[in-house]
Amino acid sequence: MDVIRLSKELIGKKLVSCFDGKRTAGIIVETEAYLGEIDRASHAYGLRRTARTEVMFREGGLAYVYLCYGIHHLFNVVVSPKGIPHAILIRGLEPVEGIDRMLKRCNKSRLDRTLTSGPGSLTRALGITTEQTGISLIRNTPVWIEDSKNTIPSGRILSLTRVGVEYAKEDALLPYRFLLEGNPYVSKGKGI
C-alpha cells in the first residue's frame, strides 16, 4: 500500500456523513500521511499499541478518530493491511452538501473558510466524533468517502511538511502534507 500516493488520491474525493438521514459533505482538499512503525510523528511509531490506536492495526478502510488536546476530534483513514498501522489525516474540506446543518453544528451564521478548514473544525462540521472510531468507511455507516463527480476543485497538489509534529525530529521534515494550491479551505500552517 502506497500511503503517499493514496494521500494525494484522496484529495478531490468527497467525505460524507449522514446522521438522522441528513447528509453533510465536503471535498477533501488537504491530507497528511502517517507512516506507522517508521514514522516518529505517528501514534503507532515503533508499533506502539494502546487502546486508542488499536484500530490503526486493523485492516484498511476503517476510521481512526481520536481526541486531540482533550477537545478536538481528528479523523483519519486507516489504509493498510492488518498489522501495518498507516493512516491518513484529513485536514481540510471544501463544503458542498448540508452547509446549513454544518453551520448549525459549529454555531456559525455565515459560511467562511473556518467552517471546514483544519482537522478539528471539519469533524465538528460533519458531526464526527470518537464514537465513529473503528467504523468501516466503505460499508453502510454514518461516515464514508465517495467519488465526487461534478464538483472537483481545480488546483495543483502541493507537498509540504506536516503541521504540529516538530517533536518528530528528522521525520518532521518529510513532505507528507498534501493540499490543493490556493484552495481557501486548506488549513493555516507554515508554508501556506
Add this chain to the structure above:
DNA sequence: CCGTCGATCTCCT
C-alpha cells in the same frame, strides 16, 4: 494584525 492562553483527554515519564 499579532501573540498568548485556556480547554481538559490520552499516553508517557
Add this chain to the structure above:
DNA sequence: GGAGATCGACGGG
C-alpha cells in the same frame, strides 16, 4: 506532571 497530528477568545499595538 507534561506534552500533544488544535482552535478560538482575548488583549495589545
